[in-house]
Amino acid sequence: xxxxxxxxxxxxxxxxxxxxxxxxxxxxxxxxxxxxxxxxxxxxxxxxxxxxxxxxxxxxxxxxxxxxxxxxxxxxxxxxxxxxxxxxxxxxxxxxxxxxxxxxxxxxxxxxxxxxxxxxxxxxxxxxxxxxxxxxxxxxxxxxxxxxxxxxxxxxxxxxxxxxxxxxxxxxxxxxxxxxxxxxxxxxxxxxxxxxxxxxxxxxxxxxxxxxxxxxxxxxxxxxxxxxxxxxxxxxxxxxxxxxxxxxxxxxxxxxxxxxxxxxxxxxxxxxxxxxxxxxxxxxxxxxxxxxxxxxxxxxxxxxxxxxxxxxxxxxxxxxxxxxxxxxxxxxxxxxxxxxxxxxxxxxxxxxxxxxxxxxxxxxxxxxxxxxxxxxxxxxxxxxxxxxxxxxxxxxxxxxxxxxxxxxxxxxxxxxxxxxxxxxxxxxxxxxxxxxxxxxxxxxxxxxxxxxxxxxxxxxxxxxxxxxxxxxxxxxxxxxxxxxxxxxxxxxxxxxxxxxxxxxxxxxxxxxxxxxxxxxxxxxxxxxxxxxxxxxxxxxxxxxxxxxxxxxxxxxxxxxxxxxxxxxxxxxxxxxxxxxxxxxxxxxxxxxxxxxxxxxxxxxxxxxxxxxxxxxxxxxxxxxxxxxxxxxxxxxxxx
Amino acid sequence: xxxxxxxxxxxxxxxxxxxxxxxxxxxxxxxxxxxxxxxxxxxxxxxxxxxxxxxxxxxxxxxxxxxxxxxx
Numbered sequence: 001x002x003x004x005x006x007x008x009x010x011x012x013x014x015x016x017x018x019x020x021x022x023x024x025x026x027x028x029x030x031x032x033x034x035x036x037x038x039x040x041x042x043x044x045x046x047x048x049x050x051x052x053x054x055x056x057x058x059x060x061x062x063x064x065x066x067x068x069x070x071x072x073x074x075x076x077x078x079x080x081x082x083x084x085x086x087x088x089x090x091x092x093x094x095x096x097x098x099x100x101x102x103x104x105x106x107x108x109x110x111x112x113x114x115x116x117x118x119x120x121x122x123x124x125x126x127x128x129x130x131x132x133x134x135x136x137x138x139x140x141x142x143x144x145x146x147x148x149x150x151x152x153x154x155x156x157x158x159x160x161x162x163x164x165x166x167x168x169x170x171x172x173x174x175x176x177x178x179x180x181x182x183x184x185x186x187x188x189x190x191x192x193x194x195x196x197x198x199x200x201x202x203x204x205x206x207x208x209x210x211x212x213x214x215x216x217x218x219x220x221x222x223x224x225x226x227x228x229x230x231x232x233x234x235x236x237x238x239x240x241x242x243x244x245x246x247x248x249x250x251x252x253x254x255x256x257x258x259x260x261x262x263x264x265x266x267x268x269x270x271x272x273x274x275x276x277x278x279x280x281x282x283x284x285x286x287x288x289x290x291x292x293x294x295x296x297x298x299x300x301x302x303x304x305x306x307x308x309x310x311x312x313x314x315x316x317x318x319x320x321x322x323x324x325x326x327x328x329x330x331x332x333x334x335x336x337x338x339x340x341x342x343x344x345x346x347x348x349x350x351x352x353x354x355x356x357x358x359x360x361x362x363x364x365x366x367x368x369x370x371x372x373x374x375x376x377x378x379x380x381x382x383x384x385x386x387x388x389x390x391x392x393x394x395x396x397x398x399x400x401x402x403x404x405x406x407x408x409x410x411x412x413x414x415x416x417x418x419x420x421x422x423x424x425x426x427x428x429x430x431x432x433x434x435x436x437x438x439x440x441x442x443x444x445x446x447x448x449x450x451x452x453x454x455x456x457x458x459x460x461x462x463x464x465x466x467x468x469x470x471x472x473x474x475x476x477x478x479x480x481x482x483x484x485x486x487x488x489x490x491x492x493x494x495x496x497x498x499x500x501x502x503x504x505x506x507x508x509x510x511x512x513x514x515x516x517x518x519x520x521x522x523x524x525x526x527x528x529x530x531x532x533x534x535x536x537x538x539x540x541x542x543x544x545x546x547x548x549x550x551x552x553x554x555x556x557x558x559x560x561x562x563x564x565x566x567x568x569x570x571x572x573x574x575x576x577x578x579x580x581x582x583x584x585x586x587x588x589x590x591x592x593x594x595x596x597x598x599x600x601x602x603x604x605x606x607x608x609x610x611x612x613x614x615x616x617x618x619x620x621x622x623x624x625x626x627x628x629x630x631x632x633x634x635x636x637x638x639x
Numbered sequence: 640x641x642x643x644x645x646x647x648x649x650x651x652x653x654x655x656x657x658x659x660x661x662x663x664x665x666x667x668x669x670x671x672x673x674x675x676x677x678x679x680x681x682x683x684x685x686x687x688x689x690x691x692x693x694x695x696x697x698x699x700x701x702x703x704x705x706x707x708x709x710x711x
Contacts, residue, residue: 266703270680484676489710502689595687
């Protein structure tokens with residue numbers, strides 16, 4: 001690639017009057033990196049109402065255009081950047097977008113959402129999504145400015161960490177307001193759980209989207225636009241915005257004060273936080289990786305996303321003679337502190353924060369990075385990996401230095417890092433010994449740091465998720481047990497009797513799960529932040545205000561469930577069966593001590609719950625959506 | 640004996656606080672004046688419990704704030 005390949009699309013500004021009346025542009029950009037071909041699709045308003053954006057768009061394109069069995073790291077895989085119809089509206093919570101593909105880590109769906117400012121900026125260019133296929137001959141990046149699209153040489157950016165790449169692109173294009181979604185060396189080296197970042201601290205983190213981007217020789221997608229999306233009914237949307245402004249400090253006090261970091265010790269004390277690769281029940285020094293200690297030690301400020309007043313994102317900085325933590329990479333969240341901290345039995349504040357910062361520099365998913373390092377640490381502890389095998393170093397439980405070294409090694413695929421870059425499930429396959437009992441994954445992906453022995457319904461959600469274990473499109477047992485939570489509020493709107501029992505999986509919990517996961521899949525398509533305690537009435541009203549569609553709570557649930565059925569169809573055609581809807585052994589082994597001693601979910605209980613879920617969803621005992629369901633949701637074309 | 644952790648500690652009186660046996664954990668939270676829309680989890684005698692579980696004489700209750708929104 002020596003020349004810049006570019007094309008100017010006039011479409012975004014042809015329909016100026018139309019743009020002002022709704023929150024989407026009507027244009028989807030298609031780019032083929034193998035041929036350099038670019039074009040724009042205009043799928044029509046019905047398409048937007050049916051799929052909404054985000055995960056809905058991602059699944060539509062994967063099911064329509066990707067052949068079953070495609071190698072996720074081949075040029076044929078699709079990489080889709082998709083804000084939603086709500087992205088970039090004036091409603092707080094909508095500064096988000098989704099990224100999707102077939103996952104190289106799981107072979108299933110990869111669909112992650114990121115906050116920040118990239119999604120709104122893309123919509124301001126006149127496009128609602130970008131569908132990328134093919135592979136460039138050499139590293140390139142996409143540059144999109146108000147309907148103008150260029151494929152530009154990125155050979156000088158290859159090998160650079162995320163922060164430096166962002167700086168170089170902004171310098172090269174001479175505009176510091178450009179928003180950049182990109183990969184680091186982790187994605188370039190196709191670490192199977194590399195992520196796609198924007199604003200150098202927001203990640204579409206899970207399932208290896210960065211590796212897909214790297215396999216296409218695509219370093220970044222830079223965007224800058226000047227035309228904000230319109231609104232159908234500003235007054236109606238404004239009613240929800242006013243409700244947010246009035247209530248967020250009370251209802252989201254935790255987010256305003258400490259963000260998710262303030263819960264690490266409490267989650268430890270209440271048995272949610274996994275320890276030492278899920279074998280431990282408590283750990284000394286847990287407060288060192290909680291906001292109580294981290295904030296006084298490292299906090300330099302707080303960040304937020306477009307249109308959000310909450311500012312829940314910490315910014316950490318630190319410098320001494322040995323360690324520097326650069327504030328441009330933000331700071332860790334609860335999931336990161338658990339995965340890189342307690343799961344690895346490390347509670348050294350600086351080491352865990354540095355490991356998190358390195359994941360942002362290199363573009364690695366912090367949850368799978370921590371989970372894989374912990375698995376490796378246990379292999380070392382049990383003598384399955386030794387220095388005699390030729391490794392220059394091996395990570396050990398509780399050792400802060402080896403935690404940080406492990407992150408470097410993974411990103412560069414050096415030494416033991418070459419194995420760890422595969423994720424714990426594939427790494428386990430390289431052993432001659434049977435290590436399956438030590439592997440904590442669901443559908444090949446390391447789980448978030450919410451122990452399924454403590455949160456049984458979450459466990460069922462892990463087992464069923466099309467993206468591998470996921471805590472976002474799921475229902476938390478803790479909040480279902482508290483009648484005044486936003487979760488229970490939504491369940492009550494849908495006619496579910498609340499509160500629900502904390503432990504176990506009851507009929508009512510499964511029914512509640514179906515309602516709540518439909519809501520969450522709607523959020524991940526619209527694309528809206530999960531932290532806001534919206535009701536169904538709020539999201540229906542805001543969608544109506546943004547688009548003019550007369551939508552009800554039932555339609556929100558229908559949209560969410562359509563996306564869940566589509567995700568299931570994707571799993572089925574990629575060869576997954578009901579037997580894959582399972583949990584790792586350790587989630588079935590109760591602790592003998594600690595706050596959740598004796599608690600857990602037997603395989604039989606999980607199996608029965610999943611069978612009942614299939615039934616309620618209209619799926620057969622084999623977990624395949626019935627013909628009648630496919631017809632009802634108008635997704636026959638994907639079967 | 641009741642303890643409230645983190646940001647919930649503002650709802651506890653300065654002195655140790657005792658409640659009658661037989662009431663639920665949820666009722667304990669209400670009794671100490673916690674607003675009803677702050678999500679929390681609880682342990683009784685260091686075991687995580689359902690918020691609707693009843694207390695026995697001598698139980699030690701800890702209330703922990705959780706990350707999620709309340710409703711109006």
